[in-house]
Structure formats: structure tokens, C-alpha cells
Amino acid sequence: MPNQTGQSKERTRGMERFVPPPVDIYDSPEGLVLLADLPGVASEDLKVRLEENTLTIQASPKHLVDGEATYKEFELVNFFRQFELSEEVDQEKISASLSHGVLRLSLPRAEKAKPREIPVQVQGDKPAA
Secondary structure, eight states: OBBSSSSOOOOOOOOOOEEEOEEEEEEEETTTEEEEEEETTOOOEEEEETTEEEEEEOOOOOSOOSSSOOOOOOOOOEEEEEEEOOOOOGGGEEEEEETEEEEEEEEEOOOOGGOOOOOOOOOSSOOOO
């Protein structure tokens, strides 16, 4: 419907809802492992992006049964979550896998960030004076 100036009004778009998926993050000497629960999400409906040190998880679940629901107690909503990565993560070696609705992200430590032993050289048996 045109307004007073003759321009048509933009229709209001439906609000797309997102929820952050619950995650568990494990720390090890090799790096971090992030597990995100994404029930009802297939691999083709999952996007994992890395841009400017920001890791983004975005997913859209689908009902597992074709047809129209006659009764529903919950509505599927899209997942969205972001994490800021430090220089300690080797961003070139990040890997992801999806199994039974659980996304597993392996975030290996950069070589410079890995803990290492420093060898100590013994100069002699006598303590320094």
C-alpha cells in the first residue's frame, strides 16, 4: 500500500529465531575439542565458518518425518553461535565432523602455543659461588 509520498511500504519480514546450541569444550595439550548439540541437523543444513578469528556455527534442523504435524509440543528453531579464537589455535588445521546430532570441532594448538620442555644443561658438579 503506498504511503503519503507515493512509495510503497516494505512488508514486515518474519523474525527468524535462533538459539545457541549447548556446547562442551575440552582442553588438552594438543588443543581444544568443542562438542555442540545440534539435534535434527543434517550436514547439508550446517555451516561452520571462520572469518577474522571468529568461528561461526549456523544450523537449521528439519523434522525427520515427512508430512504435516497434527500435534506438536515444540517448534524447531535454528542454531547460531560464535566464538572468538586466539592466536593459540592453528586456524589452518581446524576440522569438523557431525555424528548423531553432535558437531565435533577439533581446534589444534599452534606450534608456538604448545607447551614444551626446555632442556637444562649441567655445567659442573659444584654450585656457582
